[in-house]
Amino acid sequence: xxxxxxxxxxxxxxxxxxxxxxxxxxxxxxxxxxxxxxxxxxxxxxxxxxxxxxxxxxxxxxxxxxxxxxxxxxxxxxxxxxxxxxxxxxxxxxxxxxxxxxxxxxxxxxxxxxxxxxxxxxxxxxxxxxxxxxxxxxxxxxxxxxxxxxxxxxxxxxxxxxxxxxxxxxxxxxxxxxxxxxxxxxxxxxxxxxxxxxxxxxxxxxxxxxxxxxxxxxxxxxxxxxxxxxxxxxxxxxxxxxxxxxxxxxxxxxxxxxxxx
Amino acid sequence: xxxxxxxxxxxxxxxxxxxxxxxxxxxxxxxxxxxxxxxxxxxxxxxxxxxxxxxxxxxxxxxxxxxxxxxxxxxxxxxxxxxxxxxxxxxxxxxxxxxxxxxxxxxxxxxxxxxxxxxxxxxxxxxxxxxxxxxxxxxxxxxxxxxxxxxxxxxxxxxxxxxxxxxxxxxxxxxxxxxxxxxxxxxxxxxxxxxxxxxxxxxxxxxxxxxxxxxxxxxxxxxxxxxxxxxxxxxxxxxxxxxxxxxx
Numbered sequence: 001x002x003x004x005x006x007x008x009x010x011x012x013x014x015x016x017x018x019x020x021x022x023x024x025x026x027x028x029x030x031x032x033x034x035x036x037x038x039x040x041x042x043x044x045x046x047x048x049x050x051x052x053x054x055x056x057x058x059x060x061x062x063x064x065x066x067x068x069x070x071x072x073x074x075x076x077x078x079x080x081x082x083x084x085x086x087x088x089x090x091x092x093x094x095x096x097x098x099x100x101x102x103x104x105x106x107x108x109x110x111x112x113x114x115x116x117x118x119x120x121x122x123x124x125x126x127x128x129x130x131x132x133x134x135x136x137x138x139x140x141x142x143x144x145x146x147x148x149x150x151x152x153x154x155x156x157x158x159x160x161x162x163x164x165x166x167x168x169x170x171x172x173x174x175x176x177x178x179x180x181x182x183x184x185x186x187x188x189x190x191x192x193x194x195x196x197x198x199x200x201x202x203x204x205x206x207x208x209x210x211x212x213x214x215x216x217x218x219x220x221x222x223x224x225x226x227x228x229x230x231x232x233x234x235x236x237x238x239x240x241x242x243x244x245x246x247x248x249x250x251x252x253x254x255x256x257x258x259x260x261x
Numbered sequence: 262x263x264x265x266x267x268x269x270x271x272x273x274x275x276x277x278x279x280x281x282x283x284x285x286x287x288x289x290x291x292x293x294x295x296x297x298x299x300x301x302x303x304x305x306x307x308x309x310x311x312x313x314x315x316x317x318x319x320x321x322x323x324x325x326x327x328x329x330x331x332x333x334x335x336x337x338x339x340x341x342x343x344x345x346x347x348x349x350x351x352x353x354x355x356x357x358x359x360x361x362x363x364x365x366x367x368x369x370x371x372x373x374x375x376x377x378x379x380x381x382x383x384x385x386x387x388x389x390x391x392x393x394x395x396x397x398x399x400x401x402x403x404x405x406x407x408x409x410x411x412x413x414x415x416x417x418x419x420x421x422x423x424x425x426x427x428x429x430x431x432x433x434x435x436x437x438x439x440x441x442x443x444x445x446x447x448x449x450x451x452x453x454x455x456x457x458x459x460x461x462x463x464x465x466x467x468x469x470x471x472x473x474x475x476x477x478x479x480x481x482x483x484x485x486x487x488x489x490x491x492x493x494x495x496x497x498x499x500x501x502x503x504x505x506x507x508x509x
Contacts (some may be wrong), residue, residue, distance in 0.1 A: 048351055050509045073353035086346035088275050101352040102268040145348075 001026040001153060001185045002047065007056030009209075016042040016208035019056070024202075026076050026152075029179055029186040031200035033193075033233060036242045039209040040189045041081055044157050047187070048078050071099050074102070077146030081157040083138055083191075087131035091122055093143050094130060095148060102149035109148065116144040117173060136167040143171065147178065154178070158190035161197065168192075172199055193230040203229075207237045269369065276370040276379035283374065286370060288327055290321045290342045290351055294385050297444060299401040311445065318379075318387035319470040320443025323463060327374040327409045331434050334413015335382030338420050342349025347509050360414060360497065368403065375402050380450040389474045397482075398473035403487035405466035411493055415500035418507055441467050447479055462492040 002024040009017040017039045024030040034040050047049040047058055049069040058065040061075035092113065099109035104148050117123040120140035130138065139159060146154055156175070160168040176199050178184050190196060196203060197217060204214035211218055213236060217229055224232035276283070298321075305313035317348045340346040341450035349359055389395065416429055440454070450458065457463050469485035472478035478485075 022344065045509070050351060052508065059450065069357070070353045073351055076351075078351055080347055082344045084348040087273075087343070088278060089271065093271075093274070097267055097271060097494050098348070098352075100263050102356055103353070133472060186284065212470070 001028070001061060002030075002187065003059040004043075004047070005057045005059075007043075007046060007053045007058060009046060009051065010054045015209055017046070017053075019057075020209070020211045022204050022211060022214055024153075024185060024187060026181045027179070027185055029176075029199050029201050030188070031196045031203045032187060032189045032206065032256050033196065033203060034189075034206040035237050037046065037136065038050070038207045038237075038242075039204060041157055043206070044078075044155055044187075044189070048076060048155060049073055074149070075151060076153040076155060077149065077151035077156040079139070079142045079157065079159050081161065084140060085138055085145075088127065090127050090129055091117065092126040092132070095145055098221070100143050104149050112148060115164065116147055120144045121170075124141050132246075133255045136163050139163060139171065145176065147184075150182075151184065153185045153187060156186065158189050158191070160190060162191065170193070193228070193233060197229055205233060205236055212236050262358075264352070265365065268359065269366040272336075272363070272366025272370055275336075276333075283377075283448040286325065286374050286375060287381065288331075289328070291381060292440050293317075293321050293324065293444075294382065295479050298385060304317075308451075309327060309494045314382075314386050315388070316446070316471070317444060318382040318385070319474050320441070320467050321382060322375050322402065323405055323441065323443055323467045323470060324427070324438050325378040327438055327463065328434065329373045329374045329407050330367050330373040330409035331429075332412040333357045335420075335423075335426065335429075336367075336411050337363065337414055337417040338423055338426075342422065345407070350509060357501045358508075359413045360411075360500050361412050362409045362447045364407060364497070364500075367413065367502070371406040371410060372399075372402055372407075375406065387474075390476050394476075398400070398470055400475055401469040401485070403467060404464065404486065404493065405470075406460060408466070408489055408493045408496065411500055413495040415496055417502055418500060418503035423493035426459045435462050438463060440464075442479075443467050462488055465489055476488050 001241075004020055004022050007017060007020050008015065014115060020043065032040055032043065040141045042051065047051050047060060047065065049065055049072055052066055060072050063072045063075065065072045088095070089097065095113045097116070098111075099113065104112070113125065119128050122137060122144070125133070125137070129140065133141065144160065150253055151249065160171055163171070172195060175186060177187050200217065202214065202216055203220055205220070213223060214221070219227060221227070221232050223233050226232040226235055294314075294317070297376070298317050302313040305311070310316070337346065340349070362503070389398070440457050440461050442458055446457050447455070447464060447468070465480055465485035465488040468478050468480050469482055469489070470487070472482050
């Protein structure tokens, strides 16, 4: 479903992603882990056509991502790390905007939007402006929106960041069901190891732009010779604290942190 | 096509919902109309150039359209900062359609704003000589709106934040307006100023609109249309190129 071959991404002389290769199979739930600034978001951006790799190839649903971006874009849905909703539109309008942009037919999207909004329990707020929503509600709306065009792959970049345990639990239950019922391939990043242990089939750990290890959770724990995934993660990536987001401008960070409040 | 439509509709919805900015955008034209219009009227008449309000009104309408369009074009920077541009850019829509949707949305909003100011100029004593040429006037207004909206969007494509905004406003937008013949006639100017006004596409917009409203013109009305359309095409081409290069 996803195939990454020798991908490198450089920003000037800083190598954000350094020759990574991995595969994600159809219908799999795949966790992409790493400390802050390890290259997770940059990798996701390359997988989703927002950034061009400096070298290497990415295939998604059989399409070469750089050569055939439009076909690739039809195949996936994405929930970004930072909010990407229009606050001046209502929840329904945000969904409708997405549906039309993706060429979903009116008779299809009318029903689908209702179903999805019910699924994320926002149907009664469908006509409220997104600016009145809490962080968790926005996240749920973004997940619903990412599913609107029936993607075969769903990317989730830290979907549960800053959310309370109840909302997190909700979101993972939806995602798990979605994978079981509709066979959607899930590719996600997170810092919560218990979330990984709960739903992921396979895991890759990235640090300093390089993939350190990939395999099932059991394999990784075994190889690292530790008791839990969290211990394995720390022993592999070291215990020093990282700078946040090495490749994003200070200004963008300031805005993001404002939005998260 | 549907993508262009929904992008256009979004701009319109955002415009209608921001009542304060609609009113705010009328403030400047009113001040110009009152201060310049009535203030310079006696001098203008003494110089034998006729009724200044009659001369100024088309210029004020172009000013409104120009400023509003550039602002809506620059809204792309907000979309970038608030993350919404990512949502638009990962969609299976060619970048030229995204740009066209934005530009047409911005142009429509600016035309609406320009129409409001047109009504206000009527209260100030402005009278179109021939009401039948009103559709022609709207064609010129549309061309000016499209051109400036495309200009705003193309500039915004490569800007990361609003910090560059005063630079653009003071060194691009203001000169385009002041050197367009909106507030003074383009005849008998010093050579340098004459040259600058002739290469400013907005001079042709102002002149064309003045022709449609009052039948007075310096440039051929067809030349004006051709210049506005030609420059718009170049800027759209440049904008598409910029949009394709954007990485988020």
